[in-house]
Amino acid sequence: MGSTNRILQEGAQSSRHQLLVEAFVSAGRVDNITMVMGLHPQYLSSFWKTQYLLLRMDGPLPYHKRHYIAIMAAARHQCSYLVGLHMGEFLQVGGNPAWLQGLHCAPQKLRNLNEINKLLAHRPWLITKEHIEALLKTGEHSWSLAELVQALVLLTHYHSLASFVFGCGINPEEEQDGGHGCRPPSPHSDSSSASDDSMGGSRGKDGLREVEVLMERMKLLQESQQEEEGVTQEEMATRFELEKTESLLVAPSDLSDHSLQSNVLCFVEDPEFGYKDFTRRGEQAPPTFRAQDYTWEDHGYSLINRLYPDVGQLLDEKFQVVYNLTYNTIAMHCGVDTSMLRRAIWNYVHCVFGIRYDDYDYGEVNQLLERSLKIYIKTVACYPEKTTKRMYTQFWRHFKHSEKVHINLLLLEARMQAALLYALRAVTRYMT
Numbered sequence: 001m002g003s004t005n006r007i008l009q010e011g012a013q014s015s016r017h018q019l020l021v022e023a024f025v026s027a028g029r030v031d032n033i034t035m036v037m038g039l040h041p042q043y044l045s046s047f048w049k050t051q052y053l054l055l056r057m058d059g060p061l062p063y064h065k066r067h068y069i070a071i072m073a074a075a076r077h078q079c080s081y082l083v084g085l086h087m088g089e090f091l092q093v094g095g096n097p098a099w100l101q102g103l104h105c106a107p108q109k110l111r112n113l114n115e116i117n118k119l120l121a122h123r124p125w126l127i128t129k130e131h132i133e134a135l136l137k138t139g140e141h142s143w144s145l146a147e148l149v150q151a152l153v154l155l156t157h158y159h160s161l162a163s164f165v166f167g168c169g170i171n172p173e174e175e176q177d178g179g180h181g182c183r184p185p186s187p188h189s190d191s192s193s194a195s196d197d198s199m200g201g202s203r204g205k206d207g208l209r210e211v212e213v214l215m216e217r218m219k220l221l222q223e224s225q226q227e228e229e230g231v232t233q234e235e236m237a238t239r240f241e242l243e244k245t246e247s248l249l250v251a252p253s254d255l256s257d258h259s260l261q262s263n264v265l266c267f268v269e270d271p272e273f274g275y276k277d278f279t280r281r282g283e284q285a286p287p288t289f290r291a292q293d294y295t296w297e298d299h300g301y302s303l304i305n306r307l308y309p310d311v312g313q314l315l316d317e318k319f320q321v322v323y324n325l326t327y328n329t330i331a332m333h334c335g336v337d338t339s340m341l342r343r344a345i346w347n348y349v350h351c352v353f354g355i356r357y358d359d360y361d362y363g364e365v366n367q368l369l370e371r372s373l374k375i376y377i378k379t380v381a382c383y384p385e386k387t388t389k390r391m392y393t394q395f396w397r398h399f400k401h402s403e404k405v406h407i408n409l410l411l412l413e414a415r416m417q418a419a420l421l422y423a424l425r426a427v428t429r430y431m432t
């Protein structure tokens with residue numbers, strides 16, 4: 001992989017090098033996901049520990065079923081890269097090759113996950129305690145609560161990882177099926193700007209202007225926060241509803257038409273079911289999930305820790321690492337407090353999944369995230385298979401690739417947390 005050397009150039013070389021060596025030793029290879037995540041070694045380390053525990057350490061589910069669940073999850077987003085990866089892993093740990101002919105060849109118990117897989121991937125707000133009950137009470141094919149929690153974590157992990165793969169345009173390694181799958185090239189080099197092809201002349205000036213406007217808006221928002229103007233709760237609620245409604249209108253103009261490949265299609269039932277449907281049919285946006293009624297910190301974390309020890313701890317660390325990750329830089333500026341921007345991105349992802357924070361002013365989302373960035377965020381978080389290279393180059397034209405990868409890490413984790421909260425809330429309701 002000629003890109004290996006280039007990606008290792010930016011900062012923090014030793015820790016990244018160490019991580020990549022460890023990856024190579026444990027897996028016998030370094031895949032492209034690891035290479036791209038390696039731009040942020042602190043995150044990669046946390047991601048890895050979690051994925052290793054989910055796939056390779058003691059847990060309620062046998063190893064081959066874990067990989068099969070990963071295949072089912074990745075197939076929902078047509079991510080042939082991850083499907084191919086886990087088909088290989090499935091066979092390595094002794095999985096039955098016949099199951100790989102498609103979902104119809106898998107045991108009924110795994111096929112019963114299909115409905116919750118579909119909802120978690122596209123409309124997690126529809127998950128109810130009845131979905132949980134159906135899986136736990138299906139006679140000989142029933143799931144135990146511990147098994148189901150591991151399955152839910154695996155499903156949300158791989159839905160979100162598919163978002164990362166498409167968001168960063170990660171291509172399959174050369175040896176994997178002759179390279180099928182994602183179209184945009186991996187953002188391997190980390191040159192001064194992320195879209196060199198569009199930085200000529202006036203476009204370059206526009207890109208620079210974007211950076212300055214963003215810096216200015218952050219400064220103004222920080223100042224107005226210090227003055228404590230005090231927005232009423234009603235106004236905060238209205239701004240959220242406005243943002244949520246507006247997010248329904250944020251649709252990219254250049255969605256790539258992604259015909260399903262046969263190696264993926266065989267693992268998907270009801271391929272037409274997707275996030276976009278609720279706008280098309282004029283249905284209401286998802287009912288608002290008030291974040292403080294069921295939080296990760298107070299509810300989700302303890303439930304997972306009780307039923308699947310260690311994973312709760314590692315997920316919590318991974319959420320924290322990415323939410324707080326900063327190099328205090330924005331494009332060519334150093335010494336910048338980016339916390340406001342990171343929070344706007346995280347909360348916008350939760351907003352498009354119907355989750356609202358009472359203490360957050362959604363007016364900030366409009367101030368800080370320009371339209372091309374919102375389109376990119378919504379596409380990657382909600383229907384990642386429709387991401388195009390153009391969307392990647394259109395937003396933040398003067399930012400480094402590593403900064404765009406950083407956004408994708410925020411999207412991955414915010415999306416995973418949102419879906420997991422809906423699923424765990426349904427489990428909690430089933431248990432009470």
